[in-house]
Every structure is written in structure tokens, then in C-alpha cells.
Amino acid sequence: MKIKIFPLSLLAVASLLTGSCRRELLMSDKTSLSGAKLTATAQAGLVTPIPSGYSLAYAEEFNNNALNTSAWYYRETGNYVGGYNKRQNVSVVTQDGIGYLNIAYRNDVDWNNDGVNDISGGGAITSKAFGYGYYEARIKFYNGATGLHESFWTHGLGILTGQTLGTEYKEAGKQDLVPTDNQMIEIDAIELDAAMNHGKTNFWLSKVSESTSGAFNRYDASYMNLDEWINVGFEWLPNTVIYYINGIERFRFSHVTPAYAATQVWLSALANTTWSNGGQPGPDASMKVDYFRYYNKPISANLIGNNSFEFGGGVSSEQVINWVVYDGIYNNSTTDGVRVVADGTAYNGSTYLQQDAKSGVPEITTKQLLDYIPNGTYRLTARVKKTPGMVSARMRAFNTGDAEKYVDIPTSAEWTKIALDNIVVTSNKAVIGFSINGPDGETLKVDDVQLYNKQFGIPEEWSLVIDNMGTGYSESGHWANSSLPGYQGSSTRYSTDGAAYAQWQPNMPNAAYNDVYIYKVVNPASDPNAKIVIKYNGGTTTKYINYTTGSSGWVFLGKYSFAAGTTGYVRNYNNTSGTSARADAVSFTLPGNPPPAL
Structure with a gap:
């Protein structure tokens, strides 16, 4: 059990205030954020208000003396930016009654067997993906010497591209349990290089139809007392990301690109020579994380990631980013009969999904896993084309906590809108899928998939x-x-x-x-x-x-x-x-x- 000690007077005041009032209290003394220290209340990070309207959807308190590997992957790489990332450097420890994740720096192991010890760090990555909402981690940054790059950020995973993540995610991808590629969006809540006296925020798209350079914000971090625990948060909204330190807004970035996909959360401490400024930390260097918490609320936005299959640059590809393709065949992501097509006939944008039926395969399902979404009643729509020889084709919503709902997809040579109404989500999750069965040569084409919370009404027929x-x-x-x-x-x-x-x-x-x-x-x-x-x-x-x-x-x-x-x-x-x-x-x-x- 984790026990945190709060000053009694502060706790008593906090219990009487709403989130917005508590934010006002904390902000009342921030007259010069560019250089001045924050108030002792905010600096201690003990009472950090969250934006109004949110409810806790997920929390990892790091209490059980070991990383929960059913919910987290280790970050493991070969030589990356001059250092290695190894699971041996990641642990959960308890000190003074508080459990925390510890990501340690090491320089006492020869990882590549060349006779010279190598520097290494590591990290932890959530196995589930998170979407719109408020994210917060309580972090004790190492600041003793340069050479440790510490960060709290989001980014998708992939088994065929990008950094190696060990065997767990790769194996899940080969079994069609997770997307083989989910690398679409990166949000950096903070990047902090030890002893460099600045923090960084960022927002990146892997398909860029507008510049996101304005999201890069390097700010003077001297107002943070790095001898204390720091609460780092960000709020991800449609077209806007707002960055917080100890409950106070530091920066926001707005964009117009219709880009969205739920992504994994990363906690990293990289030993490196790229951002080290010529130095390396001491043997006791580590980044400590007290908790990670995710909050959500009902929102008027499409919750389907890569809903028009545009990521990947709008070109034809065997990889369907952010979607899982399940056909019951092990490790065949490049031959599963499902792909993104760019042939000039898409309903929306330049690409669409095509599912080719395969004789001898009972069912092929292209699906999206929506975890930690707000409970409520939803409406699902899509544009489809289907050839007449398909035995069956359905748009489905399941694993919602309610009974599965589906609609049979009609045969059509033109883009046709289909809808699945009154999808009741009671489990804070759902799976949205398109399932087909048929002989070789039959196809289903899908574009512009949309899932909206009906609390806000359905898109107006304007x-x-x-x-x-x-x-x-x-x-x-x-x-x-x-x-x-x-x-x-x-x-x-x-x-x-x-x-x-x-x-x-x-x-x-x-x-x-x-x-x-x-x-x-x-x-x-x-x-x-x-x-x-x-x-x-x-x-x-x-x-x-x-x-x-x-x-x-x-x-x-x-x-x-x-x-x-x-x-x-x-x-x-x-x-x-x-x-x-x-x-x-x-x-x-x-x-x-x-x-x-x-």
C-alpha cells in the first residue's frame, strides 16, 4: 500500500475546492513563470488539479515491487543515440512507504561484447493505447550531471518498423492481437536532459499535411525545483494539446490536421551521447516515476483512429496502421489479404481499406481496439463497397459490456453509407470491426469510419x-x-x-x-x-x-x-x-x- 504524507492545512483546503477553483488557487501566485519559482504548494506537487469534467480511467501506482508486465512492456533497443536500453535497468522499488518505477543509468556492462563497457538506460511502455484525455505522471528527475535524457510521452508501437521493443509486442503482433504498426502520433509531455536546465514539449504526426514545428517548445525549466517530485501533465483534445507542470498550464499547441489515433504511453530514461553535452551521469543516476494516471470524459469527436486509412502518406501499403487484421494465421501481416489502396477512387482523401476474401479462411476481421473510452451510447458509420459474391460481410461492435451489435453490409459498386446505431458501452472499451467470408476474388472496401458519442448528437444533416x-x-x-x-x-x-x-x-x-x-x-x-x-x-x-x-x-x-x-x-x-x-x-x-x- 502506498502512503503519501500531505500537510494537513493544504489537504483541508484542497478537499473544499473544485478542480477549477484549485487551479485558480495555484495560478494566483504565478506572476513570472519564465524565471521565478512556483509557490511551495505547486512545487511540492502534492495537490495538482486536473482539468474539469474528467474521471480517472486508468492508474498505475507502481506499488507491487515489480513491473506489471500484463500492462507494460520494457523498452529494449540496441545502440540508440549512443546508448542501450535494457529491461535489467527497470525496476519497481519501495522507499519510505512509497513505491515507484526506477529507470537506472548503468555503465558497468559490455552489452555488445567488444571488451568495453557500454552506457545504458531503459523505459516502460503501456501495452494498451490511450486516446483523447488528460495524462499525468509524477516524476523525480535526475539532475546531477548531463547524459540522461528523461521523458514522459506517447507514441505508437510497431513490429516491423521503428525501435525494437523486445519479444512481447512482436509476438502479440504475430498473433494478430495488436496492430503490426501503430506509429502515427507522438506527444511529448516533457523531455528533460539532466543538468541542461530546460524542458521540451512536442507534437508530431507521421503523416504531415501541415507543419507541427510550432509544437516544439523549449522553455527554461529553472522554475521547477528538480530536487522535488514534479507533476507533469498534458490534455489531448481534438486539434489542441495543452501542457501542464504542477497543475499550471505552460504551453498549448493547436493544429487543423484531422489526425487521430490512440497511442501507447512511454516513460524513458536514455543513456546517450547525442544530448549529453559531452558528459555522463554518476552511477546512482535514475529517473523515478511515482505514478501514471489517465483521465477521460465524453467528447464530441470521432474516436476511430486512422479512420480514412490516410496514415502512411496516402499511398498503397500492405500495412494497415492502427488496425488489427485477424485471419487466424500466424505471422502473415504482409499476406493477410488486407491492405490500404490509393487508386484515385477513395471516398475520403486518397486511400481506403480493401479486404480480399480468401478460400479456406473462415473469417477475416479488420478491427480497432478502443480501450479506456467513456461509457455511453455511440453511433458507428462507414462508407463501403462490396462485390456480389461475398458470402458474408458485417460491420460489428463488440466487447462493449453489452451484447454484440452488427449490420450486414449490402452489395454495392458505389460508396454506400452504413450505420450501426445505439451501441451501448458499459465497460469503458469497445472493438469495432469489419468481418468477411467468401471465395477468392471477392472484396470489401471501407472508408471514412466514424464513431461518435450520441450524448452530443449525431453529425447534423446540414x-x-x-x-x-x-x-x-x-x-x-x-x-x-x-x-x-x-x-x-x-x-x-x-x-x-x-x-x-x-x-x-x-x-x-x-x-x-x-x-x-x-x-x-x-x-x-x-x-x-x-x-x-x-x-x-x-x-x-x-x-x-x-x-x-x-x-x-x-x-x-x-x-x-x-x-x-x-x-x-x-x-x-x-x-x-x-x-x-x-x-x-x-x-x-x-x-x-x-x-x-x-
Whole structure:
């Protein structure tokens, strides 16, 4: 049992205050965080408020004199940044009635058998992944001499790429129990190099469609008393990460990239020559961690990681990041029949999931493990295509604490929206999966998977249509009326002017992501390579559409972030000499919702 000693007067005051009031109390004396010490209350780290609304979902108190290997992996590597990481350096000890994780520095073992002792450290990594929420660890940093890189951070794991983690995670990946690759997002709550007098925060994406360099924040750490235990925390929200030291906000970073996936938590102390500033710590150096705690709360956000299979750079790949592919066959992640495809036909973005049926395999399931999510009632949707010869195909939700729910996936050659409503989660976890069975040659394609807590309502069936000659529509160059019908039989416009373009400029009521569709008017004399430019909040994207083939109707251009107001637009340029550009309507809808009926 762990016993912590609190000053009686402080504990009495803390018991009477809500989280927000306690935060105000702690912040009332932080007049100069850049250089001044914090108050003794905050410095001691004994009463640290958490952001309001959160409930404790997971806690590791490091009490049992050994690392709980059912919940944690050892960090083990060969020579990395000049030092080794070994499980022998990681232990759980009890001192003065307090148990803590101890990650020790060593220089007394010849790990590579070259006759010279090597420096080494180590770390511990959670076996489960955590998503949006508030994270906190209470840490005693070593600060005696340079050479120990100490950190509390999150990052996914992988069995085929990145650092070696020992046998446990690799074996679980070979048995289809965990994703073979979950390396998508990194959040560094703190990196502290011993005796270097600065801390660092960070936020990294393995697929970067915007710069995250603004998340890198190196700040003067002299306000922390490194002779004391320090409470390090961060709050991960959609599009924002907020970093705390002893309950006081130190830094925040906001981004617009729709990037999300639950990740593992790492506690590391690296012996190294990269950040050592030419020195090495003493033989008693170690990083100590009193506890790690994770808090969650219901949130209005999609809880599916890599929901449109874009991570990996939007290119075709046999590795499906953040998802588990189970087919009952050992160690076949590159031949399991499930892959990411980038062929220009994705519903959202540039890639989608394809599951190929295999004769002789009873069932193939691509699934996502959602641990420590808030209990509640959820709605699951996805876009799918299925070939007609598939014996069975289902979208499923199970291991929720309630009975399994599923929906049979219909045969369709076009992207079709399916939904599974009223999924009741009572166990703080769920598994979301797509299961198929069929002969060789049959396929299921999946894109844009979304899981929302119904407490906040389902995404609104909102849409905005800008028709030609309506509000928000404009033209450049010479255009004329066409006899060809458009959206809902409306009139359309055409141009043979090589410099002409038509523009649809929405007036957005608020900042939000929108699915964008353009109405294609098909005619043999139309532009076979029309240039469509989408300007959104963060950049521009160019697409090309053949207006001479297929049927007239809506064409999906993708999902984009738009700022409030009129800063975004869609333009259709006449791109082929001697042909006609066609202009009719553009539709903007909230993600997952179709354009208006024809």
C-alpha cells in the first residue's frame, strides 16, 4: 500500500475546492513563470488539479515491487543515440512507504561484447493505447550531471518498423492481437536532459499535411525545483494539446490536421551521447516515476483512429496502421489479404481499406481496439463497397459490456453509407470491426469510419448548395447558357474560353470540416480533363475530372477544413483547348453526409 504524507492545512483546503477553483488557487501566485519559482504548494506537487469534467480511467501506482508486465512492456533497443536500453535497468522499488518505477543509468556492462563497457538506460511502455484525455505522471528527475535524457510521452508501437521493443509486442503482433504498426502520433509531455536546465514539449504526426514545428517548445525549466517530485501533465483534445507542470498550464499547441489515433504511453530514461553535452551521469543516476494516471470524459469527436486509412502518406501499403487484421494465421501481416489502396477512387482523401476474401479462411476481421473510452451510447458509420459474391460481410461492435451489435453490409459498386446505431458501452472499451467470408476474388472496401458519442448528437444533416448564378457563384472569362440540364433539372453554363473559370464561394457559418461535391454535366464536347481547385483552411488541392464519360451527377472532391466566412472556394478551369468547360452546382455537407438528392 502506498502512503503519501500531505500537510494537513493544504489537504483541508484542497478537499473544499473544485478542480477549477484549485487551479485558480495555484495560478494566483504565478506572476513570472519564465524565471521565478512556483509557490511551495505547486512545487511540492502534492495537490495538482486536473482539468474539469474528467474521471480517472486508468492508474498505475507502481506499488507491487515489480513491473506489471500484463500492462507494460520494457523498452529494449540496441545502440540508440549512443546508448542501450535494457529491461535489467527497470525496476519497481519501495522507499519510505512509497513505491515507484526506477529507470537506472548503468555503465558497468559490455552489452555488445567488444571488451568495453557500454552506457545504458531503459523505459516502460503501456501495452494498451490511450486516446483523447488528460495524462499525468509524477516524476523525480535526475539532475546531477548531463547524459540522461528523461521523458514522459506517447507514441505508437510497431513490429516491423521503428525501435525494437523486445519479444512481447512482436509476438502479440504475430498473433494478430495488436496492430503490426501503430506509429502515427507522438506527444511529448516533457523531455528533460539532466543538468541542461530546460524542458521540451512536442507534437508530431507521421503523416504531415501541415507543419507541427510550432509544437516544439523549449522553455527554461529553472522554475521547477528538480530536487522535488514534479507533476507533469498534458490534455489531448481534438486539434489542441495543452501542457501542464504542477497543475499550471505552460504551453498549448493547436493544429487543423484531422489526425487521430490512440497511442501507447512511454516513460524513458536514455543513456546517450547525442544530448549529453559531452558528459555522463554518476552511477546512482535514475529517473523515478511515482505514478501514471489517465483521465477521460465524453467528447464530441470521432474516436476511430486512422479512420480514412490516410496514415502512411496516402499511398498503397500492405500495412494497415492502427488496425488489427485477424485471419487466424500466424505471422502473415504482409499476406493477410488486407491492405490500404490509393487508386484515385477513395471516398475520403486518397486511400481506403480493401479486404480480399480468401478460400479456406473462415473469417477475416479488420478491427480497432478502443480501450479506456467513456461509457455511453455511440453511433458507428462507414462508407463501403462490396462485390456480389461475398458470402458474408458485417460491420460489428463488440466487447462493449453489452451484447454484440452488427449490420450486414449490402452489395454495392458505389460508396454506400452504413450505420450501426445505439451501441451501448458499459465497460469503458469497445472493438469495432469489419468481418468477411467468401471465395477468392471477392472484396470489401471501407472508408471514412466514424464513431461518435450520441450524448452530443449525431453529425447534423446540414448542406449548402451553390448553384450557377446563385449567391456565392461567379465567373471569369466568357460564359454562356447551355441547354444541358443540371442539378434537379436546373440550367447550366458553359465556356470555350481557354482562360475562363467558374467559382463557387461558400459563406460558412462556422469553422468546420465539410465534404465537397461538384455536379458533373456530361457531354462528349466537354473538357475531358477539367481542372478543379479547392481552396480550404490550410491550403489548396487540385483534382481533375473527365466531363465526357459516365453519368451526370455529384462527384466527391474530398473532405476539407473551412474557416468561418468566405475565404474558401471551388474553381472549375477550362483545361483542354477546343472543349467546353461546364458549370452547375457545388455542395458542401458535414462529413459523412451525402449531397442533396438529385
